[in-house]
Amino acid sequence: MSEARDSGNGDRHTDLTRRGLLTGAAAMAAVAAGAVTGGTTAAASPPSPPSPGPRGRVPLLWREFARDPYTHPQIPYIGRAGCRGGARRLPRHPRVFDVRAFGARADGTTDSAPAINRAVAAAGRAGGGTVSLPSGTFRIDDVVRIGYSDVVVRGAGSGRTTLYATRNLTELIGAYGSRYGGDKSSWSWAGGLVWLAPEARWNSLVAAIRAKAWPFEGWTGNRRDEWRPLTAVAPARQGSWTVTVTDPAELRPGALVLLRLADDAGHTLPAHMAGGGPGALAYKWDDKTKLTSYMPYEWPVRIARVRGRRVTLERPLPLDVRPEWNPLLTTHVPELTGAGVEGVTLEAVETPQRPHLLDLGYNGVVLQCAYDCWVDDVTVRHVDNGFGLVAASACTLRRTRVAGRGSHHPYFCREGSHDNLVEDFTVEERTVPAPPGTQLHGINAEGLSSYNVWSRGDMRMGTFDSHRGLPFADVRTDITVHNDGRHGGDASAGPLFGARFTHWNIRVTNGRAGLVKIDGLAPYSATVGIDPVSEFDQIDVPDFTGDLHSRLELYGSPEAVRPRNLHEAQRGI
Numbered sequence: 001m002s003e004a005r006d007s008g009n010g011d012r013h014t015d016l017t018r019r020g021l022l023t024g025a026a027a028m029a030a031v032a033a034g035a036v037t038g039g040t041t042a043a044a045s046p047p048s049p050p051s052p053g054p055r056g057r058v059p060l061l062w063r064e065f066a067r068d069p070y071t072h073p074q075i076p077y078i079g080r081a082g083c084r085g086g087a088r089r090l091p092r093h094p095r096v097f098d099v100r101a102f103g104a105r106a107d108g109t110t111d112s113a114p115a116i117n118r119a120v121a122a123a124g125r126a127g128g129g130t131v132s133l134p135s136g137t138f139r140i141d142d143v144v145r146i147g148y149s150d151v152v153v154r155g156a157g158s159g160r161t162t163l164y165a166t167r168n169l170t171e172l173i174g175a176y177g178s179r180y181g182g183d184k185s186s187w188s189w190a191g192g193l194v195w196l197a198p199e200a201r202w203n204s205l206v207a208a209i210r211a212k213a214w215p216f217e218g219w220t221g222n223r224r225d226e227w228r229p230l231t232a233v234a235p236a237r238q239g240s241w242t243v244t245v246t247d248p249a250e251l252r253p254g255a256l257v258l259l260r261l262a263d264d265a266g267h268t269l270p271a272h273m274a275g276g277g278p279g280a281l282a283y284k285w286d287d288k289t290k291l292t293s294y295m296p297y298e299w300p301v302r303i304a305r306v307r308g309r310r311v312t313l314e315r316p317l318p319l320d321v322r323p324e325w326n327p328l329l330t331t332h333v334p335e336l337t338g339a340g341v342e343g344v345t346l347e348a349v350e351t352p353q354r355p356h357l358l359d360l361g362y363n364g365v366v367l368q369c370a371y372d373c374w375v376d377d378v379t380v381r382h383v384d385n386g387f388g389l390v391a392a393s394a395c396t397l398r399r400t401r402v403a404g405r406g407s408h409h410p411y412f413c414r415e416g417s418h419d420n421l422v423e424d425f426t427v428e429e430r431t432v433p434a435p436p437g438t439q440l441h442g443i444n445a446e447g448l449s450s451y452n453v454w455s456r457g458d459m460r461m462g463t464f465d466s467h468r469g470l471p472f473a474d475v476r477t478d479i480t481v482h483n484d485g486r487h488g489g490d491a492s493a494g495p496l497f498g499a500r501f502t503h504w505n506i507r508v509t510n511g512r513a514g515l516v517k518i519d520g521l522a523p524y525s526a527t528v529g530i531d532p533v534s535e536f537d538q539i540d541v542p543d544f545t546g547d548l549h550s551r552l553e554l555y556g557s558p559e560a561v562r563p564r565n566l567h568e569a570q571r572g573i
Contacts, residue, residue: 056562059528059553062569069573070239070316073275074526074551076473076500077239079570080315081453082396082421083374086571090374090396091338093152095129097122099138106136108164113142116153124148124199133344135160140193141167147199149337155344158379158401165193165348168384169361173206176361179214180290180490188359189412190217192366192388194346198336201369217415218391219258219298219332219369226333230257233327238320242312245329251306256371258332259317261325262296269297269325273448273472275499275524279544283495291469291494294448296325298416300332300371300393315419318450318473333369340374341365347381353406355437359384364402367392379403386410386427389417389452397422406430410462412444413452414469421567423455427462440485445471446493454479455567463487464503464515472498478505478565483512486538495543497522504566506530507558514538519552529554529561 065072069079080086097119100106104115116131116138123129128150135156140163146153155161169176169191176186195202208215208222215222230251234244245251263269267285274280285292297319305312311329321327348362364380366388367373374396380386382404387397389412400422402410410427413420427442434440442462443454446469457479464476468489489496496515501522506529508516513533518525521542532555542548554561563569 055560057554057557057560058562061526061528061551061553062563069570071237072500073524073549074500075502075566076451076475077316077570077573078451078453078473078475078567079573081394081419081451081567083372083394085314086396086421090340090376093128093130093150095123095126096132097129098132098134100134104133104138106134106138108137108139110139111141112138113140113144116140116144117142120144120146120148120151120153123151128338130154133161137162137164139164139166143169143172143192144194145199145202146194146196146339146341147202147336149335149339152340152342153194153344154342157343158345158377161343162345162347163194165346165362168348169193169363171360173361174210176209177212177214179216184357185359185361186214187361187363187384188357188408189385189414190366190388190390191361192363193348194341194365195368196336196339196341196366196370196373197368198334201333217368219300219416221333227258227260227330230329230331233259233321233329235323236317236321238318239316241316242310243317243321244309245311246309248306248309248311251303251311251329253303253305255303256300256332256335256337257303257329259299259301259321260296260328260330261319261321263292264324268322269295270470270494270498272320273297273470273498274495274544275549277546277549279523279546279548283544285494288492288494290490290492294416294469297448298332299418299450300335318418336370337372339370340376341378342376343378345379345381346383347404348383350382350405352435353408353438354384356408356439359408363388366390367395370395374398375400384408385412387412387422389413389420389449391415391417392420393418395420397425399424401426401428403428404430405432406434406438406440408439409441409444409465411442411454413449413471414444414447414467415449416447417449418451420452421455422453422457423567425454425457427457427459429460439488441465441467441488442481442485443476445474446489447471450474450498453477453567455565457481461485466496466515468493468496470495470498471501473500475502475504475566476506477502477567480507480509481516482509483514483516483533484510485514487515496540497525497543499524502526502528502566503530504528505558505561505564508533512536515540517552517555519550520548522550523548525550527552527555529558530556531558532556
């Protein structure tokens with residue numbers, strides 16, 4: 001592997017993709033300069049073509065970021081978000097398993113779920129393959145489970161292949177209560193009628209739900225005890241690509257490990273996630289029991305290289321690594337990797353939307369304990385909840401659409417989901433009026449989820465939803481939104497935002513602020529290039545006192561900001 005430029009903190013990272021890390025901060029600055037003059041550079045991908053209107057303007061924040069992309073205080077580095085570091089081309093598996101050979105029928109009346117699941121299992125036993133669904137409508141009376149790595153369920157296109165779902169998750173699996181108590185249904189934020197999760201993990205979740213032993217849903221099992229330490233990690237700075245470990249004996253290039261950071265008695269870990277300083281340190285963390293239940297912070301990452309005790313990671317550290325947080329690399333439940341679903345519409349039988357938090361589970365596509373997996377060209381219709389990332393990392397959702405009678409969560413990202421990419425997405429207007437007592441959120445982030453990207457979106461309803469739980473370092477960029485949703489979140493889940501939240505080039509069609517303009521709410525955040533907005537009935541106050549160290553640039557001028565898309569501009573690093 002060839003060496004790349006210095007990261008600015010004494011570490012050097014390696015060429016980790018096939019195309020190579022072709023550019024550095026100098027090339028990024030050249031792109032920015034090209035945007036001002038209308039030119040491009042050969043060293044990096046140019047920004048999107050300018051739309052009609054004023055000449056592009058490069059924010060000061062971008063110039064600062066270009067000089068120091070891995071440790072900027074307000075803007076996170078998200079250039080490698082998504083499957084395989086954000087690869088534009090997704091893998092193709094040559095072995096094909098036609099569902100018709102397993103008994104599926106595209107007649108709209110035959111229950112084809114058993115046949116589809118048999119085909120998925122056959123592909124899994126063969127070591128991977130493509131499960132092919134031809135054009136037509138396949139009725140499914142059960143969950144379609146993709147629980148084997150390197151298995152892709154592929155239809156003929158979202159306009160040609162339909163999965164027609166007749167039953168909900170409450171009927172199929174059982175009622176799913178909240179581990180935090182009350183009469184809420186966890187199907188309001190978990191599970192899908194197409195569910196990508198490792199087979200063993202899915203089985204354990206379903207067994208716990210049926211036993212009414214409401215589980216944790218993440219990488220370390222239902223009781224968060226299915227892990228063991230691999231090695232301790234020496235102190236390192238956020239943005240470093242390499243760490244020094246105590247014992248590298250069990251570490252191998254290509255292996256997926258968890259970086260585990262536990263909080264201390266003074267709650268300095270969540271304070272660090274919020275940017276540190278007097279405001280975060282003065283915040284009352286002790287009574288935020290839902291937030292503290294999300295600890296420790298668990299970050300899945302592949303090992304790129306091991307040289308002695310120096311370990312290079314495939315993406316830079318999301319946080320500092322400090323001894324008071326007992327930093328470890330650990331094992332986890334076996335992951336799902338290399339799996340996907342493509343080219344289908346999942347349409348649930350149309351039922352009225354249920355009252356808030358009482359969803360029955362007419363849910364769309366969910367990825368859970370998945371890494372380097374994807375969804376491409378998929379529409380969901382008439383669902384309670386659209387697309388979900390639950391303890392999922394480094395996954396890509398591309399060309400997805402939520403349509404039909406209206407959803408509670410069109411997109412949700414929770415339970416420590418990191419480094420995901422949602423691009424070219426659409427939330428359509430609902431086709432029927434919202435029933436009384438229902439709720440609409442939007443593109444959701446919560447539960448310590450970090451370094452996720454929503455890019456090139458058309459939101460005809462909904463909002464930029466934080467459900468508290470201290471999500472941090474997430475980016476929304478190049479999105480048009482009719483901002484008519486509301487955010488949620490229990491007070492015991494703590495702050496709405498951590499540090500380095502960035503909203504960049506956001507067109508708001510109805511002038512509502514509602515978690516879009518966040519310079520007065522999010523610490524160490526950046527709001528760049530949004531339409532003029534004003535508050536409405538859901539008015540939030542900052543969680544932290546004192547100077548938030550937030551930045552606001554090109555307010556009222558989304559069409560002027562260059563680069564137009566923050567994620568696209570970072571891809572070349």
